[in-house]
Amino acid sequence: MTRRILVVDDSPSVRRMVAMTLKAAGYDVVEAGDGVEALEKVAGAEVHAVLTDQNMPRMDGLTFIREFRADASRHRIPIVFLSTESEGEIKERARAAGAIGWMVKPFDQAKLLSVMSRVVAA
Template identity: 65%
Template sequence: MTKTILAVDDSPSVRQMVRLTLTGAGYSVVEAVDGQDALEKASAQKFDAILTDQNMPRLDGISFIRKFRDTASAVGVPIVFLSTESHEGLKQQAREAGAIGWMMKPFDQAQLLAVVKKVAGA
């Protein structure tokens, strides 16, 4: 069965790179343009993992995670941050909100695949 990943980023080029990397490895990818869009999509469909940016309009990554984690559909869904920011305070907030990992942008495609495979399975 194909694993479905939600890619949340306000940058079309980042979403495209994530989509191309993951679909090339056999994953199905749904894109969301910001945290609010992601919240709506995640309440309508079950995902095997979520990759989210932090700085986005309407709803940022940490706020998205907090709201998503309050829903029944969030149970068992791993969330990994994919961000240009790396300061420890933000990472701590992300962990407290419910993220399980953090990757820096720009990302290495092999690293992205390894992380997704680890958290979502092949």
């Protein structure tokens, strides 16, 4: 079964690079430019993991995670932050909201694939 990953980032170039990396590894990718668009795109759709940025227009990453997790059927879907921010406080807030991991931009493609392989297998 192909695993579907939701990639949420307001930077088209970051989304494109993440999507190309994941697609080359056999993942199906759904892209969104912010949390509002992401929620619209996954309404009624199955996703197996989420990569999200924090700083985005309309809905930031923390708010997106809370809204995404509000649907009980999504409580076990792994969410990983992919952000330029790396301070301890934001990481704690992300974990409290429901993120299970953190990657700092710019990302290493091999590390991204390693992380996604682990989280979708869990």
